[in-house]
Amino acid sequence: MKFGWMAAFGLAVAVALTGCATTIGRDYDQNRVGQFVSGKTTQDQVIATLGQPQEREMESDGTTRWHYQYIVSKNSLGDYVPFAPVKADTSGKDTFLYFDAQGRFLRAENNQSNM
Structure with a gap:
């Protein structure tokens, strides 16, 4: 019974x-x-659509780069038990948005990954 x-x-x-x-x-x-x-x-329109960016950087030419990022890593038994066949399931997305000195959108760079 104890077992x-x-x-x-x-x-x-x-x-x-x-x-x-x-x-x-x-x-x-x-x-x-x-x-x-x-x-x-x-x-302001970008913030209304996506929310606040995770990071903001001012470039030397007056442009601004905003970074949006979301990464989820779900652990599995394989992360804790050696030789278990399944490892973590990680997915993520990164978006960099560029704005001119007047705060108008210039372009975006999107990345997505599933590991």
Whole structure:
């Protein structure tokens, strides 16, 4: 009877570990970036659409680069038990938006990955 309880506990721990996840950034709709019009869309409109960027950088030429990022890594039993066949499932998206000195959208660079 004692073995049955320990096996159930071990199974519960394994199931709990498979549900652990690490998240970086805040989710945003990367598809909506295609709606921005170069020279017309303002920074306020971008914020209304995507929310605040994770990072803002001013370039030497007066342009600004905003960075949106969202990464999710779901751990699996293979991350904790050697020789288990399954490892973490990681997916992410990065978007860099560039604005002129007047705060108008210039262009975007989108990246997505699934590992």
